[in-house]
Amino acid sequence: MISKTVMAFLPSLLKIRKKEPICAYIYDIHALKNHVQHIRETLPGYCSLYYAVKANPDPSILQALEKDIDGFDTASEGEIVKVLSLSDKPIIFGAPAKKDKELEYLSKGKLQTVNIESERDMQRLNRLGSMEGKKLSVLIRVNSTYHVANSSHRMTGVPTQFGIEEDVIPTLLRKLVEYPYLEVKGFHFHAMSNNLDALDHLKFISFCRDRMLGWKAQFSLTSATTLNAGGGIGVNYHQPENPFDWETFSSGLYQMEDTFTHEGLRLILELGRYMVAHCGYYVAEVMDIKKNHGEHFALIRGGTHHLRLPAAWKMSHPHTIYPVEKWFDEPLPRPGIKGKNVTVAGELCTPNDILIRQAYVERLCAGDLIIFPMAGAYGWTISHHDFLSHSHPAFHYLDSSLERRDFQN
Numbered sequence: 001m002i003s004k005t006v007m008a009f010l011p012s013l014l015k016i017r018k019k020e021p022i023c024a025y026i027y028d029i030h031a032l033k034n035h036v037q038h039i040r041e042t043l044p045g046y047c048s049l050y051y052a053v054k055a056n057p058d059p060s061i062l063q064a065l066e067k068d069i070d071g072f073d074t075a076s077e078g079e080i081v082k083v084l085s086l087s088d089k090p091i092i093f094g095a096p097a098k099k100d101k102e103l104e105y106l107s108k109g110k111l112q113t114v115n116i117e118s119e120r121d122m123q124r125l126n127r128l129g130s131m132e133g134k135k136l137s138v139l140i141r142v143n144s145t146y147h148v149a150n151s152s153h154r155m156t157g158v159p160t161q162f163g164i165e166e167d168v169i170p171t172l173l174r175k176l177v178e179y180p181y182l183e184v185k186g187f188h189f190h191a192m193s194n195n196l197d198a199l200d201h202l203k204f205i206s207f208c209r210d211r212m213l214g215w216k217a218q219f220s221l222t223s224a225t226t227l228n229a230g231g232g233i234g235v236n237y238h239q240p241e242n243p244f245d246w247e248t249f250s251s252g253l254y255q256m257e258d259t260f261t262h263e264g265l266r267l268i269l270e271l272g273r274y275m276v277a278h279c280g281y282y283v284a285e286v287m288d289i290k291k292n293h294g295e296h297f298a299l300i301r302g303g304t305h306h307l308r309l310p311a312a313w314k315m316s317h318p319h320t321i322y323p324v325e326k327w328f329d330e331p332l333p334r335p336g337i338k339g340k341n342v343t344v345a346g347e348l349c350t351p352n353d354i355l356i357r358q359a360y361v362e363r364l365c366a367g368d369l370i371i372f373p374m375a376g377a378y379g380w381t382i383s384h385h386d387f388l389s390h391s392h393p394a395f396h397y398l399d400s401s402l403e404r405r406d407f408q409n
Contacts, residue, residue: 040069052073055377062082062087076095091112092114139188140188142164145166146208170215189208189229190231240374282379283371298344304352304383312382
C-alpha cells in the first residue's frame with residue numbers, strides 16, 4: 001500500500017524532525033507519472049485524457065501530469081490561471097455559477113470550450129460572442145436520467161444544481177437559432193463521483209453516446225463531435241484491495257471504438273481522483289495515547305484540517321503504522337498500547353476531528369508515525385486549513401528525475 005519510494009524516504013524525514021513533530025504530505029511524483037502513462041497507453045485512439053484540476057491543483061502535480069495528458073478540466077479562474085502558467089494544452093471550464101471574468105477567458109482564446117449549465121449561460125456567452133464578433137465553442141452539460149448505482153455522489157438523475165435536465169435538452173436545442181454566436185461542439189455528461197463499477201461506467205458511456213447521436217441527428221448539429229463523459233472513476237478507500245477494474249474498462253472502450261470512429265466522435269475522460277489519489281500520503285506523528293470511558297485514543301500532530309476526507313465521508317481512512325524505535329522525549333515515559341482498538345484523533349478542539357475509528361493495532365506508541373495513503377486527491381485543498389490557526393504541514397515531492405523538492409506550505 002505504501003510505495004517503496006516513500007518508505008525509503010521516511011528515515012530522512014525522521015532525521016530532519018528537530019523540535020517540531022512530523023506532519024507532512026508526501027507526493028510520489030515518479031509513481032504518479034508511471035500511473036498516468038499506463039492510463040494513457042491503455043486508452044484507444046478516439047479517447048482524450050484530461051485532468052480534473054479540482055482533485056489536486058498542486059503546481060508540482062500539474063507539472064508532472066502535463067506531458068502525458070491531452071488537456072485540463074477546470075472549475076474556477078484560479079485553476080485556469082494555474083494551468084495557463086505552465087501549459088498551453090487545451091482547457092475546458094465548467095462551473096454551476098460562472099463569473100464574467102471566467103467566461104472572458106473563452107472569448108480571449110484561452111479556453112477550448114465552456115460547459116453550458118443553464119439557458120442563462122447561453123444568453124451570457126452569446127452576448128459575449130456578439131461583443132467580440134465571433135462564435136464561442138461550448139458544450140451543453142446534461143443532467144441525465146442515467147443512475148450509476150455504485151458511485152458515492154450522484155450529480156445527475158436527481159435534483160442537483162448541475163447541468164440541464166435531459167428532458168429539456170431538445171427544447172434548448174430548438175432555441176439555438178436565437179444564439180448565433182454559440183457553436184455547440186458537443187455534450188458534457190459528468191454524472192457521478194467515485195464510481196467503482198467498471199461495467200456500469202461503460203454502460204453510462206454507451207448511454208451518453210446514444211443520447212448524443214440522437215440529438216446530433218435530430219437537430220443537425222454538424223459541429224458536435226465531442227462527448228465529454230466527465231470523470232467519476234473511483235478509488236476504493238474501504239477495500240483498497242478491490243480497486244476499480246481499469247483493465248475491464250479499457251477493454252470495453254476498445255469494443256466501442258468502431259462506433260465512435262464511424263460517427264466521428266471523440267470521447268473525453270476527465271479523470272481526477274483516479275489519476276492522483278494513490279500518489280499522495282499524509283504522514284502524522286503520534287503525540288499522545290490515552291484512554292477515556294473504556295476506549296483508547298491516539299492523538300496526532302495534524303488532523304482533519306489537513307486531511308478532511310475521512311470526516312467528510314465519515315470513514316476510517318486507510319493507514320499504516322510506521323514504528324519509530326527512538327523515543328524523542330527521554331527521560332519521560334512513552335505512552336503506548338498493544339493489541340488494542342484505537343481511535344486516531346487530531347489536534348483540533350472538536351470531537352469531529354477523527355481520521356480512524358476503533359482500528360485494531362498490534363502496537364502503537366507516542367512518537368510513531370501514521371501514514372495515510374490514497375491522500376493525493378481531495379486531501380489538502382478541500383480541508384479547512386486555518387481552523388484554530390495551526391501551522392500547515394510540510395510538503396515533500398519525490399521524483400527520481402527532479403530529485404527531492406521540499407517546501408513548507
